[in-house]
Amino acid sequence: MLDSMQNNTEQHFQMTALRQYQRIEATGLWRPTPDEQRREVVVSIGEATLTISDFNDRALTHWSLAALERQNPGAFPAVFNPDGDPGETLELAQSETMMIEAIDRLQRAIDRARPHPGRLRWLSVAGVVLAVLALLVFWLPGALQRHVVTVVPEIKRQEIGDTILRRIERVSGTACSSPDAQESLDRLARRTGIRQIVILPAGLSDSLSLPGGTVLLNRALVEDYEDPAVAAGYVIAARARAARQDPLDELLDRTGPIAAFRLLTTGELTSEIVDTYTEQVLSEPRPEISDNDLLSVFAQAALPSTPYAYARDITGETVLGLIEADPMAGRTLEQVLPDRDWVRLQNICGQ
Numbered sequence: 613m614l615d616s617m618q619n620n621t622e623q624h625f626q627m628t629a630l631r632q633y634q635r636i637e638a639t640g641l642w643r644p645t646p647d648e649q650r651r652e653v654v655v656s657i658g659e660a661t662l663t664i665s666d667f668n669d670r671a672l673t674h675w676s677l678a679a680l681e682r683q684n685p686g687a688f689p690a691v692f693n694p695d696g697d698p699g700e701t702l703e704l705a706q707s708e709t710m711m712i713e714a715i716d717r718l719q720r721a722i723d724r725a726r727p728h729p730g731r732l733r734w735l736s737v738a739g740v741v742l743a744v745l746a747l748l749v750f751w752l753p754g755a756l757q758r759h760v761v762t763v764v765p766e767i768k769r770q771e772i773g774d775t776i777l778r779r780i781e782r783v784s785g786t787a788c789s790s791p792d793a794q795e796s797l798d799r800l801a802r803r804t805g806i807r808q809i810v811i812l813p814a815g816l817s818d819s820l821s822l823p824g825g826t827v828l829l830n831r832a833l834v835e836d837y838e839d840p841a842v843a844a845g846y847v848i849a850a851r852a853r854a855a856r857q858d859p860l861d862e863l864l865d866r867t868g869p870i871a872a873f874r875l876l877t878t879g880e881l882t883s884e885i886v887d888t889y890t891e892q893v894l895s896e897p898r899p900e901i902s903d904n905d906l907l908s909v910f911a912q913a914a915l916p917s918t919p920y921a922y923a924r925d926i927t928g929e930t931v932l933g934l935i936e937a938d939p940m941a942g943r944t945l946e947q948v949l950p951d952r953d954w955v956r957l958q959n960i961c962g963q
């Protein structure tokens with residue numbers, strides 16, 4: 613079908629250009645082979661052909677216009693030959709301008725109508741290159757990052773989390789530690805379903821989940837509230853964010869595909885990568901979490917959401933959903949921490 617369309621288009625161009633040249637004739641010198649003498653002939657344009665005749669109007673040969681070549685473009689006399697046979701020639705004097713122009717124009721019309729494999733090949737190659745570039749730019753970085761997040765083992769995640777913590781401590785100060793309070797801190801971690809909780813003296817607005825199951829808490833969350841459910845609620849919020857986006861995935865989001873490639877190939881992150889992540893995560897507000905996502909994690913941990921909600925907004929106006937849909941409302945609550953443990957934990961950073 614495509615060949616048929618191309619043929620029809622070619623014929624259309626030819627016929628359009630041919631109309632004004634159908635009655636043109638010219639005289640020229642024709643030589644069938646290099647060994648023969650040139651002879652004077654009459655040249656006329658037919659449908660898709662150039663007809664060479666003697667003076668008795670007897671056709672000597674027909675040349676396809678599409679396969680006609682000019683041996684000396686711009687020079688005179690103009691010398692033409694059939695494609696692939698330079699030995700057979702037709703010379704047209706400079707005075708036969710109309711015939712020469714007619715041949716040139718008809719050949720241009722035919723050339724426009726015929727398919728151009730070279731051009732199509734170039735366009736095809738360009739299309740493939742653009743597709744590959746689009747793949748590299750838009751798909752590959754995301755696919756690489758997803759793969760890295762999947763294959764990094766838990767021990768490596770913990771190592772990355774510890775590296776980030778050490779970098780954060782340069783801003784916040786050394787994590788609070790007390791032999792008396794450590795057991796209480798571990799108990800709170802188990803109660804909230806995470807591996808480890810670290811209390812920081814400054815530098816963090818509330819809570820942050822690191823790769824490897826560590827949650828950081830600002831000291832104010834244990835020192836300023838009498839109810840341990842508040843601190844537990846901020847740990848749950850960090851868990852909910854980690855459930856929505858893996859902390860390692862967030863780190864790679866912020867540091868780019870080079871960090872993902874380096875982690876995949878070397879198993880390490882440079883100090884520059886860790887610094888970039890740390891600066892961003894400490895200076896920017898934590899992403900919002902929907903009430904449904906939060907309440908789901910509170911329900912899993914069997915913890916009340918109301919103390920956390922009022923800690924965020926003492927009026928309760930902006931957190932009404934967390935208060936009204938508290939999954940533990942009306943139920944008998946398991947104590948988050950014994951009073952003795954909570955008092956110890958409140959003193960973990962000292963006075």
